[in-house]
Amino acid sequence: MKVTVSLIKADVGSLAGHHIVHPKQIEVARENLKLAAETGLILDFYVFNCGDDLELLMTHTKGEDNPEIHGLAWNTFKMVTDNVSKPMKLYAAGQDLLSDAFSGNVRGLGPGVAEMEFEERPSEPIIVFAADKTEPGAFNLPLFRVFADPFNTAGLVIDPRLHKGFSFTVLDVLEGLRVTLNCPEEMYDLLALLGTTGRYVIHKIHSREGLIAASCSTTRLSLIAGRYVGKDDPVCIVRTQSGLPAVGEVLEAFSFPHLVAGWMRGSHYGPLMPVSLRDAKCTRFDGPPRIVALGFQLNNGKLIGPADLFDDPAFEYTRMKVMEVADYMRRHGPFMPARLGPDEMEYTTLPQVLEKLKDRFEKVK
Ligand code: F6R
Ligand code: MG
Ligand code: MG
Secondary structure (H helix, E strand, O other): OOEEEEEEEEOOEOOOOOOEEHHHHHHHHHHHHHHHHHHHOOOOOEHHHHHHHEEEEEEOOOOOHHHHHHHHHHHHHHHHHHHHHHHOOOOOOOOOOOOOOOOOOOOOOOEEEEEEEOOOOEEEEEEEEEEOOOOOOHHHHHHHHHOOEEEEEEEEOOOOOOOEEEEEEEEOOOOOOOEEEEOOHHHHHHHHOOOOOOOOEEEEEEEEEOOOOEEOOOOOHHHHHOOHHHHOOEEEEHHHHOOOOOOOHHHHHHHHOOEEEOHHHHHEEEEEOOOOOOOOOOOHHHHHOOOEEEEEEEOOOOOEEEEEOOOOHHHHHHHHHHHHHHHHHOOOOOOOOOOHHHHHHHOEEEEEEHHHHHHOOOOHH
């Protein structure tokens, strides 16, 4: 049986500013997905949050970009907005629902989507990632490490099934283009793109036999709306084990707290902090940016789990490092490179401030 895993997320309002999803929002989303499971539209679901983002994990047999599944997610976000966020006056109610014109797919309307369809293996362990206060390019570095760096993933060297490498499909989110590059042979070309995290983002990763291994959301809200509407807090699904990177090899890549764009007002670089669901809520300077990793076993499309994978003292050192780096970055205040560069700031409220100063400039003789 071919199973599709769909992870669709949106920020539809939150408690205490952009801090955390309210339990009532989760409850309403759960109820709606439960009804969909009872009617047979979906096989199973899990609702959770990372900070102010509501995450709908669904399994079904309808393939990617299915209008019924996307419709279910859209209606769930609408319902949570109308029945909970707005009546409770939660902050930024309905923030990511950028248009009322749903016509079969949530892509381009605000929510983030990661999906993959595959034949379920005899045992199918997957990891679902969700991050807050950052953007899709945040996955470039860790996913490169997982699927292309032998210093991270021992299996690339040791296991003949991984030895052939993986192919990366990368989107140019500014131009709406796509390219697929093979590793290890095109690794340097791949890195030439992936280092520009605001423009080139990993969309899919396949084994060289064509097995889907990872799928990431690629939405850039500001490019849709032409203005700042919050960062595009990304999601990602990774299949693991038996010829794919082991769970521990996938998690290993997150032990280095790399700098990602986002944090306060989506305008700063900050270290990405791997946390448990319990700690998936941003505080200091609306951050630091956080990421959760939930492990599941698929069982004929049913979700067994989750295992809250970063809920582990083994990531304590990373979290301490995050706080050291966060402190260091904060000491720069409004200065680059702690603040994003002018290209990225174009989509924030900074241009309004600069506009006011325009007439004050005079020619230097
Ligand atoms: C970042 C984020 C927050 C807000 C900040 C200001 O993705 O959502 O850091 O940008 O709290 O929010 P407003 O402008 O709504 O007061
Ligand atoms: Mg928010
Ligand atoms: Mg968020």
